[in-house]
Amino acid sequence: xxxxxxxxxxxVQPVGSPxxxxxxVEGTSNPNLYWYRQAAGxxxxxxxxxxxxxxxxxxxxxxxSASRPQDRQFxxxxxxxxxxxxxxxxxxxxxxxxxxxxxxxxxxxxLLVL
Amino acid sequence: GEDVEQSLFLSVRExxxxxxxxxxxxxxxxxxxxxxxxxxxxxxxxxxxxxxxDMKQDQRLTVLLNKKDKHLSLRIADTQTGDSAIYxxxxxxxxxxxxxxxxxxxxLSVLx
Numbered sequence: 425x426x427x428x429x430x431x432x433x434x435x436v437q438p439v440g441s442p443x444x445x446x447x448x449v450e451g452t453s454n455p456n457l458y459w460y461r462q463a464a465g466x467x468x469x470x471x472x473x474x475x476x477x478x479x480x481x482x483x484x485x486x487x488x489s490a491s492r493p494q495d496r497q498f499x500x501x502x503x504x505x506x507x508x509x510x511x512x513x514x515x516x517x518x519x520x521x522x523x524x525x526x527x528x529x530x531x532x533x534x535l536l537v538l
Numbered sequence: 539g540e541d542v543e544q545s546l547f548l549s550v551r552e553x554x555x556x557x558x559x560x561x562x563x564x565x566x567x568x569x570x571x572x573x574x575x576x577x578x579x580x581x582x583x584x585x586x587x588x589x590x591x592d593m594k595q596d597q598r599l600t601v602l603l604n605k606k607d608k609h610l611s612l613r614i615a616d617t618q619t620g621d622s623a624i625y626x627x628x629x630x631x632x633x634x635x636x637x638x639x640x641x642x643x644x645x646l647s648v649l650x
Contacts, residue, residue: 430580458638466642466643467626467640467641467642467643468581468626468640468643514580514581516581518638524568524569524586524588524630525569525630525638526569526571526583526586526630527571527581527583527628527638528583529573529580529581529582530580531579531580532578532579532580534578
């Protein structure tokens with residue numbers, strides 16, 4: 425069965441510090457990978473998606489970047505965090521099977537920038 | 539462009555039925571999904587429906603799809619306190635990849 429991991433679960437960082445959030449998927453090959461951000465009490469905002477190693481698409485201009493160094497690893501980074509980067513970050517994966525694509529989510533990382 | 543809308547809040551009494559509504563704009567949607575997010579957790583896939591279906595039932599959950607009106611609903615029978623969560627409607631289109639659009643989520647509060 426497939427599982428998706430995210431770490432850390434919670435992170436408190438000062439403004440201007442760097443960021444690295446990691447997401448790994450087990451039990452599937454060549455998944456699509458996604459990073460979402462959920463601000464407090466808000467819906468999901470798609471930040472990045474990746475259809476393969478080294479292939480990253482950005483949905484919104486921002487202070488963040490993403491990388492996919494391996495097939496099942498997706499990393500969200502920042503060189504200098506802003507207060508507005510606080511939020512709940514969710515990683516998700518999907519595969520297309522029988523014409524249906526379903527996204528499955530990780531447990532999330534709660535980031536607080538002070 | 540694609541847009542998915544939901545009412546933001548719903549309160550029901552324990553034991554009553556909950557109906558969470560969703561409207562979408564893209565008629566080329568192939569699958570529509572309902573996800574549940576409990577406090578501090580990721581999203582959990584509850585159920586999905588293919589766009590050529592009208593209804594799907596899974597235990598206490600019933601999904602109704604009105605494709606003509608682009609309206610999707612999730613009915614939870616005998617709502618329990620454990621059903622308190624945010625429920626997201628999402629649509630995916632024929633293309634693979636980034637064409638997966640979420641609604642803003644409906645916060646369901648179950649009152650004792």
